[in-house]
Amino acid sequence: MSESDVRSYTVRLELQDEPGELLRALEPIADNGGNLLSIFHERGNVTPRGHIPVEVDMEATPERFEGIVEALRDAGVNVIRAGSEQYSEELVVLLVGHLVDTDLSDTLSRIEDCGNASIDDVALSAPDGTDELSSARVRMDTHAGAVEETLATVRAVADRKGLHVVEPLAEGGDA
Amino acid sequence: MKLAVMGAGAVGRSVAKLAGEYGHTVTALADSSGAVVDADGIDVAAVLARKRGSGTVGDAEVATALDAPYDALVEATPTTLSDAQPGFGHVEAALERDRHVVLANKGPVAERYDEVRALAADSRGEVLFEAAVAGAIPTLSTIDSLGPERVRAVRGVLNGTANFVLSRMAAEGLDYEHVLAEAQDLGVAEADPSFDVEGTDAALKCVILANVLYDGGYTLADAEVEGIRSIPGSALELAAEDGRTVRLIGEVSDGSVRVGPRLVPENGTLAVTGTTNIVQLETEHAGQLNISGAGAGGPETASAVLADVGRLPPVD
Numbered sequence: 001m002s003e004s005d006v007r008s009y010t011v012r013l014e015l016q017d018e019p020g021e022l023l024r025a026l027e028p029i030a031d032n033g034g035n036l037l038s039i040f041h042e043r044g045n046v047t048p049r050g051h052i053p054v055e056v057d058m059e060a061t062p063e064r065f066e067g068i069v070e071a072l073r074d075a076g077v078n079v080i081r082a083g084s085e086q087y088s089e090e091l092v093v094l095l096v097g098h099l100v101d102t103d104l105s106d107t108l109s110r111i112e113d114c115g116n117a118s119i120d121d122v123a124l125s126a127p128d129g130t131d132e133l134s135s136a137r138v139r140m141d142t143h144a145g146a147v148e149e150t151l152a153t154v155r156a157v158a159d160r161k162g163l164h165v166v167e168p169l170a171e172g173g174d175a
Numbered sequence: 176m177k178l179a180v181m182g183a184g185a186v187g188r189s190v191a192k193l194a195g196e197y198g199h200t201v202t203a204l205a206d207s208s209g210a211v212v213d214a215d216g217i218d219v220a221a222v223l224a225r226k227r228g229s230g231t232v233g234d235a236e237v238a239t240a241l242d243a244p245y246d247a248l249v250e251a252t253p254t255t256l257s258d259a260q261p262g263f264g265h266v267e268a269a270l271e272r273d274r275h276v277v278l279a280n281k282g283p284v285a286e287r288y289d290e291v292r293a294l295a296a297d298s299r300g301e302v303l304f305e306a307a308v309a310g311a312i313p314t315l316s317t318i319d320s321l322g323p324e325r326v327r328a329v330r331g332v333l334n335g336t337a338n339f340v341l342s343r344m345a346a347e348g349l350d351y352e353h354v355l356a357e358a359q360d361l362g363v364a365e366a367d368p369s370f371d372v373e374g375t376d377a378a379l380k381c382v383i384l385a386n387v388l389y390d391g392g393y394t395l396a397d398a399e400v401e402g403i404r405s406i407p408g409s410a411l412e413l414a415a416e417d418g419r420t421v422r423l424i425g426e427v428s429d430g431s432v433r434v435g436p437r438l439v440p441e442n443g444t445l446a447v448t449g450t451t452n453i454v455q456l457e458t459e460h461a462g463q464l465n466i467s468g469a470g471a472g473g474p475e476t477a478s479a480v481l482a483d484v485g486r487l488p489p490v491d
Binding site for chain 2: 092093094096097123125126133134136137139164166167168169
């Protein structure tokens with residue numbers, strides 16, 4: 001692995017408001033060959049779950065970064081988003097139901113808010129008007145390894161709004 | 176082998192008709208209201224003609240078929256849920272007589288698998304049920320030759336009616352109700368299609384697969400099941416714009432059983448069209464195996480029944 005493969009990454013973590021939590025979160029980064037660039041500790045900004053969001057910038061090779069994210073998760077640190085083009089996996093789902101009545105943009109932002117996904121594009125089809133059943137195709141980028149988590153979020157959001165989700169089938173090696 | 180055939184629907188009738196060609200003798204045939212028994216072999220053509228005329232195969236009590244001289248009982252009565260009767264009772268009666276059982280009926284091995292296994296353990300008879308999973312497709316015999324412990328996952332399209340509806344909707348841009356009506360006209364869907372379109376039938380097959388892969392313990396209650404009624408034509412169009420389509424997929428992996436509409440690549444292996452079924456096995460050493468073919472139909476399913484009969488050792 002040459003030095004030129006080192007990239008910078010931003011990881012967003014959610015920490016419990018307890019002494020030592022930040023150190024516990026940073027150790028796996030150093031231990032796995034990451035070079036810390038900056039830490040933005042948003043002490044005043046508590047998440048709805050009562051956690052404190054922390055943004056960490058670091059440099060690492062893609063392989064090491066993979067190890068870092070894994071080590072963070074193994075250490076029980078809540079990794080909300082690990083930003084990098086390299087690190088995303090495309091995920092497409094269909095949503096079916098009263099998408100307009102249930103506020104599609106709110107549905108999408110809830111998916112983005114609580115998952116590891118960013119939404120790339122949305123196609124809506126409401127052939128019988130917006131009062132009737134409509135369908136949407138939602139393309140997301142999700143952190144590799146977080147596909148299941150993201151789908152769980154989509155399911156939960158859809159469930160609350162009475163929407164159906166058609167999930168992609170993860171086929172082993174099939175195209 | 177001497178066969179007692181319980182059930183005279185499409186599968187039972189086809190088994191009776193084809194048995195002779197496979198070197199077997201049908202000594203008893205029963206439907207829901209009557210039975211015919213002859214230790215030397217019934218006249219299948221005459222009995223089926225009688226059923227077409229009078230609605231039943233014979234005047235004898237259904238139970239007399241269970242007491243008839245036979246080596247293997249073919250259980251082809253309609254699949255029922257929970258207590259899986261009358262199929263389960265027929266299985267029990269045959270095993271208690273130390274006779275073999277070949278099932279086309281999914282109920283007993285989906286809903287009461289552990290009990291069937293316990294009965295078989297105390298019997299000299301064996302229980303086989305290839306025909307209960309995806310009709311003509313040799314799913315269970317393939318798993319058996321691979322070894323269930325070397326099959327990591329099974330996925331597939333296991334219901335022809337639901338697949339016909341989804342693939343027609345996608346191809347013609349039509350809505351569910353329209354295509355369902357067409358399927359009913361063609362005889363692809365039953366008047367009450369709920370068993371197929373709500374995913375129950377595919378789920379029962381997956382539950383049977385889970386019982387085979389994980390050595391029992393599963394019933395329909397353990398499956399997560401969603402049907403296709405909620406899929407509008409517009410959803411299929413959006414999928415097609417993206418090179419994908421929707422299929423009702425059954426999945427058995429990591430100890431869980433799940434059936435529901437899923438997005439698959441439009442030209443992918445699992446996107447079979449019409450009433451075709453496909454079974455995809457993810458194996459330890461043999462990579463991925465795909466077997467597609469007829470998942471239903473009288474002669475097709477009967478061929479799986481008779482293949483099972485051929486695997487059975489002689490009685491006594």
